[in-house]
Amino acid sequence: MHVGRFVLIRATQIVVTFFIILTLLFILFRVAPGDPASMVVDPQMTPEDVEAIRTLFGLDKPLYHQYFCYLKNFFQGEFGSSFYYGKPVINIIGEKLPNTILLFTTSIILSALAGISWGKVIAWKRGSFLDSSVTMVGLVSHTLFLPWIALLMVWVFAYRMNWFPLTGMVTPELWLNPETGILRKALDVIHHMVLPLSVLFTIHFGGFMLIMRSSMLETLKEDYIVTARAKGLTEREIRERHAAKNAALPVVTSVGLSLAFSINGGAITETIFSWPGIGRELVFAVSNSDYPLAQIAFLLIAGLVLVANLVVDILYAYLDPRIKY
Amino acid sequence: MGIWQGSGRRYLLFFLLILTTLFVGNSFAASSELVINVGMKDEPKTLNPFKASDSWSLKVVHRFYEPLYTREPKTHKIIPWLAEGYPEYDEATNTAIVRLKRTKWEDGSPLTAHDVVFTGRIIREFRVPRYSYAWRFVKEIEALDDYRVKFVLERPMAIFMPRTLMTFFVQKKKWEPVVAEARKAENPLKHLLAHEVTKPVSCGAFKFVKWARGAYVRIERNENFFATGMEIGGRKVGPSIDGILFKFYGSMDSAILALKKGDIDYYWSSIQAGYLKDLEADKRIRVFKNQKSGVYYLAFNVRKPPFSDKVFRQALAYLIDKDFIVTRVLQNEAQRMDNIIPPGNQFWHNPNTLKFGKGMTRQERVKKAYEILTASGYTWGKPPIDAKGNVVRGEGLKMPDGQKVPSFDILTPPADYDPHRAMAGMLIHQWLLQAGIPACCKPSSFGSITQQVNVRRDFDAFILGWGNLAIDPDYLRTFFHSKEDRPNGRNPMGYRNEWFDKVSDESAAAMDEEKRRKLILEMEKFIIEEAPYIPLYVPYEIEAARIDRFVGWNEDLNGIGNHWSLLFIKPAR
Numbered sequence: 001m002h003v004g005r006f007v008l009i010r011a012t013q014i015v016v017t018f019f020i021i022l023t024l025l026f027i028l029f030r031v032a033p034g035d036p037a038s039m040v041v042d043p044q045m046t047p048e049d050v051e052a053i054r055t056l057f058g059l060d061k062p063l064y065h066q067y068f069c070y071l072k073n074f075f076q077g078e079f080g081s082s083f084y085y086g087k088p089v090i091n092i093i094g095e096k097l098p099n100t101i102l103l104f105t106t107s108i109i110l111s112a113l114a115g116i117s118w119g120k121v122i123a124w125k126r127g128s129f130l131d132s133s134v135t136m137v138g139l140v141s142h143t144l145f146l147p148w149i150a151l152l153m154v155w156v157f158a159y160r161m162n163w164f165p166l167t168g169m170v171t172p173e174l175w176l177n178p179e180t181g182i183l184r185k186a187l188d189v190i191h192h193m194v195l196p197l198s199v200l201f202t203i204h205f206g207g208f209m210l211i212m213r214s215s216m217l218e219t220l221k222e223d224y225i226v227t228a229r230a231k232g233l234t235e236r237e238i239r240e241r242h243a244a245k246n247a248a249l250p251v252v253t254s255v256g257l258s259l260a261f262s263i264n265g266g267a268i269t270e271t272i273f274s275w276p277g278i279g280r281e282l283v284f285a286v287s288n289s290d291y292p293l294a295q296i297a298f299l300l301i302a303g304l305v306l307v308a309n310l311v312v313d314i315l316y317a318y319l320d321p322r323i324k325y
Numbered sequence: 326m327g328i329w330q331g332s333g334r335r336y337l338l339f340f341l342l343i344l345t346t347l348f349v350g351n352s353f354a355a356s357s358e359l360v361i362n363v364g365m366k367d368e369p370k371t372l373n374p375f376k377a378s379d380s381w382s383l384k385v386v387h388r389f390y391e392p393l394y395t396r397e398p399k400t401h402k403i404i405p406w407l408a409e410g411y412p413e414y415d416e417a418t419n420t421a422i423v424r425l426k427r428t429k430w431e432d433g434s435p436l437t438a439h440d441v442v443f444t445g446r447i448i449r450e451f452r453v454p455r456y457s458y459a460w461r462f463v464k465e466i467e468a469l470d471d472y473r474v475k476f477v478l479e480r481p482m483a484i485f486m487p488r489t490l491m492t493f494f495v496q497k498k499k500w501e502p503v504v505a506e507a508r509k510a511e512n513p514l515k516h517l518l519a520h521e522v523t524k525p526v527s528c529g530a531f532k533f534v535k536w537a538r539g540a541y542v543r544i545e546r547n548e549n550f551f552a553t554g555m556e557i558g559g560r561k562v563g564p565s566i567d568g569i570l571f572k573f574y575g576s577m578d579s580a581i582l583a584l585k586k587g588d589i590d591y592y593w594s595s596i597q598a599g600y601l602k603d604l605e606a607d608k609r610i611r612v613f614k615n616q617k618s619g620v621y622y623l624a625f626n627v628r629k630p631p632f633s634d635k636v637f638r639q640a641l642a643y644l645i646d647k648d649f650i651v652t653r654v655l656q657n658e659a660q661r662m663d664n665i666i667p668p669g670n671q672f673w674h675n676p677n678t679l680k681f682g683k684g685m686t687r688q689e690r691v692k693k694a695y696e697i698l699t700a701s702g703y704t705w706g707k708p709p710i711d712a713k714g715n716v717v718r719g720e721g722l723k724m725p726d727g728q729k730v731p732s733f734d735i736l737t738p739p740a741d742y743d744p745h746r747a748m749a750g751m752l753i754h755q756w757l758l759q760a761g762i763p764a765c766c767k768p769s770s771f772g773s774i775t776q777q778v779n780v781r782r783d784f785d786a787f788i789l790g791w792g793n794l795a796i797d798p799d800y801l802r803t804f805f806h807s808k809e810d811r812p813n814g815r816n817p818m819g820y821r822n823e824w825f826d827k828v829s830d831e832s833a834a835a836m837d838e839e840k841r842r843k844l845i846l847e848m849e850k851f852i853i854e855e856a857p858y859i860p861l862y863v864p865y866e867i868e869a870a871r872i873d874r875f876v877g878w879n880e881d882l883n884g885i886g887n888h889w890s891l892l893f894i895k896p897a898r
Contacts, residue, residue, distance in 0.1 A: 034772020037813075038779060042378075042455060044488075044800060049454040050813040056454075056515055084370045084379065086519045095538050151578055159582045166588060167579045172541035172570055176534075271575035276368075276539020280575060284367070289772065 014306045021302045026070055029291045036083050036289035057083050080292035089293045100277035104262035107200035112208050112255045119212025120244045141206030150199045150272045164195045167274035196273040216247040253312050260308035358567040364580045364589035368573045372522040375453050385542055389527035390493030398558045398879050398889040401796050403486055419478040428551035430496050431532040438468035443497040451514045459488035481834045483841050487797035496526045530564050542571040565895045591870040593886045598658045609873040615884045616669030617866040620662055621790035623859040628819040631730050636701040638856035640694040642681035644756045651862050654748045662860035664849055666798050669882040673798040675849040688716045691760050709760045719761020732763040733785035739768040746788050778817045798845050802829035805852055820857040873897055
């Protein structure tokens with residue numbers, strides 16, 4: 001099958017899947033117990049006031065009416081306003097998403113690069129002390145309990161040693177000073193990023209490394225590796241050009257999907273480090289039945305995951321010429 | 326080897342960058358301004374005062390707007406604030422005239438009667454949900470001149486002073502174009518509430534400086550604040566600080582560390598009892614424990630038997646050991662409640678309500694419940710008191726008409742939402758079972774409980790709470806008035822009593838505070854005996870602040886996080 005045709009078929013599937021997700025999200029939020037209006041109720045409010053809030057949120061209309069409005073608005077690029085913020089959800093996501101991308105995407109990229117590098121090296125030196133010790137480190141890192149390691153790092157490096165800020169993304173006093181330059185501000189953000197980034201790196205690195213290692217071990221058994229040796233290529237050339245490139249396929253899938261999911265942030269990491277990202281916002285939206293915000297945030301994640309799948313499929317064809325569509 | 330040879334330079338650069346941030350990041354010149362750093366759990370959702378309903382938004386927004394009247398910090402007595410003296414009220418015409426002090430907005434323009442009238446009219450015209458109930462009975466509002474406002478009421482309403490005249494006021498000049506736009510919109514209220522306030526104009530003690538989304542809100546002292554230098558409750562009104570920097574901490578662990586490290590001077594939120602020991606050991610920190618204006622309670626669906634029977638409800642009240650819940654479940658970080666109005670609200674609280682089972686042992690409770698139920702015609706297959714008078718596990722309770730008491734559910738929030746209420750529910754379930762009352766504790770999500778209770782009204786009993794009740798006790802009327810027995814009404818129990826409706830209506834119309842107080846105290850006593858609600862407890866408000874930085878906090882009902890504290894605090898040195 002020609003790649004163009006493959007992409008077209010997959011794109012159609014993506015559109016259909018996206019539409020199903022769009023509908024499912026609408027249904028799931030409506031069948032979940034809880035009334036968004038009840039979350040803003042004051043003991044003194046009358047039922048008329050509560051009804052006014054429901055009307056304001058558009059919840060007074062029948063469900064089918066709400067659904068068609070939701071679809072119509074979505075396809076017109078009108079994503080609605082948050083029940084709580086009162087402003088368009090797209091603006092809220094626009095404010096928080098860059099922060100999440102900065103932290104989580106950076107962590108995925110760094111941990112993937114380190115995981116791939118170490119994975120191929122330890123697989124190459126399989127059975128050695130380096131292999132067993134680094135594999136052990138990878139296993140521990142992969143199974144660490146995130147809240148525990150995050151709080152521990154905050155306590156040790158931010159509270160006891162005072163090397164890094166406890167939480168947040170910026171130092172307010174510094175950013176409020178009109179004399180602070182852009183470089184100083186950038187360094188301040190990096191300074192705040194170190195701890196959450198280290199935690200995320202620790203959590204993700206092990207997984208990528210272990211996938212790479214096992215994939216590399218499989219690849220090293222292939223005939224073309226023997227052929228490469230027979231041709232007299234250097235160890236480095238065999239490892240980097242012939243083995244690692246082919247072994248990278250499963251890691252590409254994992255990294256691709258992790259990157260797509262990274263925009264969802266991590267509610268736990270963002271909460272512990274008070275990182276102003278989309279993860280905390282998503283949790284707030286779901287727990288307070290802020291349907292418009294939660295729906296669009298989930299749709300964004302779903303859309304990106306679907307697109308990431310397509311990109312991974314195309315990358316496969318590029319990385320492994322044996323794969324034909 | 327390969328790793329270090331191939332990527333060594335990249336790793337080195339990376340570590341150098343981290344080291345640079347380490348040295349540069351921790352070094353910045355501290356400002357000479359006297360700014361208090363206040364930690365909050367989340368950032369404000371909006372600065373639009375008509376929209377703000379969450380506690381984080383209100384904590385910031387309330388710094389910019391002031392009401393005509395406020396409550397004195399010690400006695401909670403209503404005192405003139407933006408107003409000059411008390412309103413001149415004419416009973417014959419239901420008209421009140423309020424004079425304003427000569428005060429200014431932060432931009433130097435005078436705050437006039439026109440601003441007050443404008444705000445009142447917006448609330449009325451747009452029916453702003455959060456404030457509408459306090460303005461619905463205001464027939465007319467007009468400015469007699471720049472500093473006199475006339476209110477004409479449809480009927481006398483007790484909440485006129487504590488609610489209507491305690492509403493904030495916005496600047497007409499700033500909001501007029503917004504309101505004009507909203508009037509043209511398809512949904513005017515939605516348009517008004519969606520208006521994004523980027524620079525509020527303050528008449529309060531502080532004015533807005535900057536809000537960096539997700540990071541901080543900075544406000545500073547308003548030099549035009551009218552009350553600076555006044556003496557209230559024996560203390561001089563400030564603010565004596567240059568500003569407030571609000572910082573946000575997603576987890577309490579981080580906030581507590583920030584307090585200990587000195588990143589914040591006060592954490593504006595209740596602190597869980599588990600942190601107390603650690604905080605109390607730090608001499609730079611003071612832990613404040615104050616009464617809270619709230620009530621956590623067990624309520625019944627009194628529309629159906631056996632809950633429609635007052636005696637049955639009272640028997641349940643005897644069986645519930647509130648002291649056990651307070652001492653064991655809440656580790657003494659709460660107060661037993663025998664009233665709907667909390668004891669901290671001294672003026673309105675009636676201390677002489679019936680205290681079901683106070684001081685009784687478990688055996689005495691079961692015996693008392695057995696006695697009153699038996700006297701009322703209830704029978705058991707196996708009574709909880711045997712022939713020798715010993716307490717045994719009862720079974721097969723039947724109502725006076727011979728029908729078996731059906732097994733019923735007590736809805737409680739789940740343990741991950743509120744472990745105290747969940748545990749209280751489980752204990753109550755066991756105590757009732759022991760007396761042969763077939764109860765079953767059913768933890769359910771908060772949303773599910775509100776749906777079942779407030780909308781569908783399909784429930785037996787539930788445990789919920791009001792965490793922030795107003796000082797004005799009008800809620801006592803709305804919680805139990807038969808008019809509120811409707812979907813989304815405040816009386817989901819379906820409680821109906823003619824006497825209560827009559828007295829509570831009288832209390833709502835009593836403009837004389839002493840007369841109203843007498844009625845409210847009677848209502849409290851009556852409703853506790855009727856037991857549609859069984860008040861259980863109210864947790865203490867536990868907070869912590871750095872006393873090496875600021876002193877002079879105003880300890881009040883609901884803690885030190887209040888308007889007065891920010892006006893009274895001073896630097897420690």
